[in-house]
Amino acid sequence: MGQHDMVTSPVNGPAGGPDRARISTAKRRLGVMGGTFDPIHHGHLVAASEVAAQFHLDEVVFVPTGQPWQKTDRRVSPAEDRYLMTVIATAENPQFSVSRIDIDRGGPTYTTDTLRDLHALNPDTDLFFITGADALGQILTWRYTEELFSLAHFIGVTRPGHHLIDPGLPEGGVSLVEVPALAISSTDCRARVAAGDPVWYLVPDGVVRYIDKRELYRGE
Numbered sequence: 027m028g029q030h031d032m033v034t035s036p037v038n039g040p041a042g043g044p045d046r047a048r049i050s051t052a053k054r055r056l057g058v059m060g061g062t063f064d065p066i067h068h069g070h071l072v073a074a075s076e077v078a079a080q081f082h083l084d085e086v087v088f089v090p091t092g093q094p095w096q097k098t099d100r101r102v103s104p105a106e107d108r109y110l111m112t113v114i115a116t117a118e119n120p121q122f123s124v125s126r127i128d129i130d131r132g133g134p135t136y137t138t139d140t141l142r143d144l145h146a147l148n149p150d151t152d153l154f155f156i157t158g159a160d161a162l163g164q165i166l167t168w169r170y171t172e173e174l175f176s177l178a179h180f181i182g183v184t185r186p187g188h189h190l191i192d193p194g195l196p197e198g199g200v201s202l203v204e205v206p207a208l209a210i211s212s213t214d215c216r217a218r219v220a221a222g223d224p225v226w227y228l229v230p231d232g233v234v235r236y237i238d239k240r241e242l243y244r245g246e
């Protein structure tokens with residue numbers, strides 16, 4: 027049996043007969059939480075945790091963007107800072123992991139590349155790409171969408187201030203899911219730090235300390 031195979035509950039045979047264990051070849055279910063994470067905040071973490079529970083995911087991998095090509099109108103923190111904040115934020119949850127694939131690939135980050143690489147690294151795995159309502163609304167502007175939608179099932183999650191609607195993905199390609207509403211954004215966190223306001227409890231404690239130590243977002 028391969029490492030990803032799972033044994034389902036045994037199916038009982040006829041009364042008095044032998045039990046027969048039914049072996050399923052169910053694929054591993056990997057959630058993918060892509061984001062710029064500048065900084066990562068509790069809105070991201072709650073969305074990933076809730077989707078993992080609702081969709082019976084085995085794991086959620088957080089994938090910080092390398093170069094978020096649609097965010098050229100703003101300063102984006104170095105990838106290593108965003109990566110380390112993501113590692114700190116997810117470290118205590120054994121179901122969460124972080125991947126450097128988008129950072130190490132170099133160049134602009136396209137989710138089609140992300141999902142292709144994750145398939146190569148994780149055979150026999152179904153991918154579930156998690157997006158907030160705002161990102162889902164923009165998905166038809168992403169690159170290589172003709173391949174994108176065949177690589178994963180997309181899960182759009184509610185986000186305060188944004189309407190959650192299917193932007194017209196191929197039939198069965200997207201699920202819309204309600205998650206606990208946290209009106210937190212990275213933009214607001216950066217603005218608060220720049221203004222000298224606290225971000226305690228908006229981001230994990232370790233991320234507050236990292237922002238402070240690295241003097242991120244000051245003077246922005």
Ligand SMILES: Nc1ncnc2c1ncn2[C@@H]1O[C@H](COP(=O)(O)OP(=O)(O)OP(=O)(O)O)[C@@H](O)[C@H]1O
Pocket residue numbers: 060061062063064068069070073156157158159160161162183184185186208209210211212213214
């Ligand atoms: N509070 C939230 N609730 C649900 N989903 C969220 C929330 N914040 C972000 N997301 C989703 O998480 C993913 C990554 O988001 P991102 O890293 O760009 O954070 P952000 O808060 O939207 O950042 P910024 O304010 O800098 O644009 C996107 O799919 C986004 O829609």
Ligand SMILES: O=C(O)c1ccc[n+]([C@@H]2O[C@H](COP(=O)([O-])O)[C@@H](O)[C@H]2O)c1
Pocket residue numbers: 059060061062063089091094096097135136137138161167168169
């Ligand atoms: O593939 C694309 O062209 C594309 C364009 C914009 C955003 N994305 C992905 O969407 C996720 C959220 O991005 P962002 O910019 O809202 O942090 C992240 O994984 C990005 O790589 C992907």
